[in-house]
Amino acid sequence: MSGPYVTGNVLDAIGSGDGVTAGAVGMVAAAGATSVLFSGCRGSLFMLLMARLRQSLSLRLFSHLVHQDLDFFQGTPAAELLAQFSMQVPRVCRSVPAGANQLLRSLLMALVVGGFMVRLAPGLALLALLEVPLGIANRRIQTTRKQALQRSMLEASARTASGVQESVAAIETIRTFSAEEEEEEQHRWNLAKELRLKEQIELELAFFTLVHRVIKLAIRVMVLFRSHQQLRDGHITPGVLVTFLLYQDRVGGHVQVLLYGFNEFLTNAAAGQKIWEYLDRKPSGNVGGTREPPELQGHVTFQKVSFTYPGNPEHPVLKDVTFEVRSGEVTALAGPNGSGKSTAVALLERLRDPGSGTVLLDGIPLPEYEHQYLHRKVVLVEQDPVLFSGTIRENIILGLEHCKESELQEAATAAGAMDLIQGLEQVWDTGESQGDGAPLGQILLILYDGAAQRWVRTGLAQTVLVVSHRPRVLDGADRLVVLERGAVMETGTPAELRERRGAYSRLFQHGSHTRIHLHGGDPELDLPLC
Numbered sequence: 190m191s192g193p194y195v196t197g198n199v200l201d202a203i204g205s206g207d208g209v210t211a212g213a214v215g216m217v218a219a220a221g222a223t224s225v226l227f228s229g230c231r232g233s234l235f236m237l238l239m240a241r242l243r244q245s246l247s248l249r250l251f252s253h254l255v256h257q258d259l260d261f262f263q264g265t266p267a268a269e270l271l272a273q274f275s276m277q278v279p280r281v282c283r284s285v286p287a288g289a290n291q292l293l294r295s296l297l298m299a300l301v302v303g304g305f306m307v308r309l310a311p312g313l314a315l316l317a318l319l320e321v322p323l324g325i326a327n328r329r330i331q332t333t334r335k336q337a338l339q340r341s342m343l344e345a346s347a348r349t350a351s352g353v354q355e356s357v358a359a360i361e362t363i364r365t366f367s368a369e370e371e372e373e374e375q376h377r378w379n380l381a382k383e384l385r386l387k388e389q390i391e392l393e394l395a396f397f398t399l400v401h402r403v404i405k406l407a408i409r410v411m412v413l414f415r416s417h418q419q420l421r422d423g424h425i426t427p428g429v430l431v432t433f434l435l436y437q438d439r440v441g442g443h444v445q446v447l448l449y450g451f452n453e454f455l456t457n458a459a460a461g462q463k464i465w466e467y468l469d470r471k472p473s474g475n476v477g478g479t480r481e482p483p484e485l486q487g488h489v490t491f492q493k494v495s496f497t498y499p500g501n502p503e504h505p506v507l508k509d510v511t512f513e514v515r516s517g518e519v520t521a522l523a524g525p526n527g528s529g530k531s532t533a534v535a536l537l538e539r540l541r542d543p544g545s546g547t548v549l550l551d552g553i554p555l556p557e558y559e560h561q562y563l564h565r566k567v568v569l570v571e572q573d574p575v576l577f578s579g580t581i582r583e584n585i586i587l588g589l590e591h592c593k594e595s596e597l598q599e600a601a602t603a604a605g606a607m608d609l610i611q612g613l614e615q616v617w618d619t620g621e622s623q624g625d626g627a628p629l630g631q632i633l634l635i636l637y638d639g640a641a642q643r644w645v646r647t648g649l650a651q652t653v654l655v656v657s658h659r660p661r662v663l664d665g666a667d668r669l670v671v672l673e674r675g676a677v678m679e680t681g682t683p684a685e686l687r688e689r690r691g692a693y694s695r696l697f698q699h700g701s702h703t704r705i706h707l708h709g710g711d712p713e714l715d716l717p718l719c
């Protein structure tokens with residue numbers, strides 16, 4: 190801030206014939222050097238701050254999201270969540286602190302420099318500072334327009350991204366209906382809408398910038414005209430005029446930062462609006478209780494359980510369902526497609542909570558159990574195992590960080606997968622499939638298949654609940670629960686139900702157990718759920 194003041198003094202000294210003194214040159218140099226040093230420190234400190242902020246916001250958002258309920262993920266396109274991590278978090282972390290810093294700095298500079306100008310030449314200062322209210326008015330109109338357009342732009346970008354994601358995810362359906370051209374047309378339309386909005390934003394920006402420049406120029410001309418009179422009348426010296434003009438440039442810059450920066454700051458903070466909404470969102474339902482009994486019998490009871498998916502409230506999926514899964518037994522859940530078997534399993538896994546009724550484990554409602562304890566005790570072996578990137582070891586110990594190496598090997602051996610894995614030591618530790626080895630997916634499928642079959646056969650698990658369409662698996666169970674359209678139709682041993690010739694027998698009548706495999710599954714690979 191002292192730079193223009195020192196420069197003006199040096200000029201006046203030259204003008205009055207005193208010449209340039211070493212002291213005056215030293216002051217100019219010191220003012221410049223100090224300014225350079227401080228801007229360097231400010232820049233690097235802010236880069237460091239932004240990097241840290243980005244890391245911690247990303248981490249907070251991710252750990253908040255993984256605890257949300259499934260309805261949230263069902264109702265939120267994955268592309269929108271990805272966009273938060275890849276675009277919005279970096280944008281907010283880059284622009285918000287930098288913007289706040291710039292605003293504070295410019296506010297301070299504008300106040301101090303404005304004060305200097307008023308002290309140097311009050312009449313000229315009032316004229317020069319006219320730029321502030323005019324600039325604010327111009328900016329305010331622009332901001333309102335820009336914010337509305339940017340909101341539409343964000344929505345349009347999210348629509349384009351989720352359109353691409355949906356098309357990629359449903360490529361088989363698109364191919365089946367030969368709807369490639371419709372998808373292309375839809376994407377073209379989405380892109381065209383984005384482009385139109387972008388053009389409108391840029392045109393408006395150009396117009397309002399032009400208006401601001403014209404205001405600035407007009408004020409500069411008036412200041413020069415007035416300062417000429419003041420110089421002529423001897424109210425100011427040429428040095429004071431130079432100092433004043435240099436300050437006017439600076440104050441103009443800072444006022445611009447205040448006007449434009451504030452708007453920019455608000456826009457960038459608004460880009461983070463979704464992030465704050467996600468961070469504020471509390472998962473619906475009860476997250477978990479505190480019970481961790483040392484012993485479990487494994488007796489499961491569904492007591493008058495009803496359930497409806499929030500996405501389809503008109504269609505109750507489970508209606509007053511009551512059945513037991515007894516400890517030490519293999520109970521099979523049977524029923525035609527869509528009868529609610531997977532939903533019942535989802536309730537037992539607490540992926541969802543019943544609308545009414547209760548699911549009890551050893552007579553205690555599931556929500557009373559501690560979250561991690563429950564998921565260590567109630568284990569789901571899925572038909573299509575999900576593979577995470579990483580090694581086989583990491584995939585097996587998912588959720589069991591403190592699992593010992595010996596336990597890990599025991600589990601793989603019990604599942605009958607150790608021979609395969611031993612032939613592929615690289616995969617076990619590195620996740621890379623080498624040479625002619627089987628791909629990772631195949632190994633884990635065999636691993637899970639083997640584990641599930643063994644549990645059914647040997648009763649390795651205390652209680653087994655099987656969901657299957659395979660007659661061999663159903664007939665091998667101790668007890669059956671037959672669901673139809675979300676209601677329990679029959680329960681009993683396979684022999685009793687075969688004899689009764691009711692809902693269970695209907696399952697095996699010609700064609701009734703043939704599944705339509707939209708996802709390319711194989712009925713013979715239907716695996717038990719445990």
Ligand SMILES: Nc1ncnc2c1ncn2[C@@H]1O[C@H](COP(=O)(O)OP(=O)(O)OP(=O)(O)O)[C@@H](O)[C@H]1O
Binds near residue numbers: 498501506527530533
């Ligand atoms: N996330 C969901 N949102 C809305 N409805 C759903 C959802 N998941 C399943 N449904 C519906 O709930 C009903 C029961 O589905 P569920 O998957 O539990 O049946 P299922 O007996 O396991 O069928 P399948 O033998 O084909 O696996 C079906 O009508 C299905 O369309």
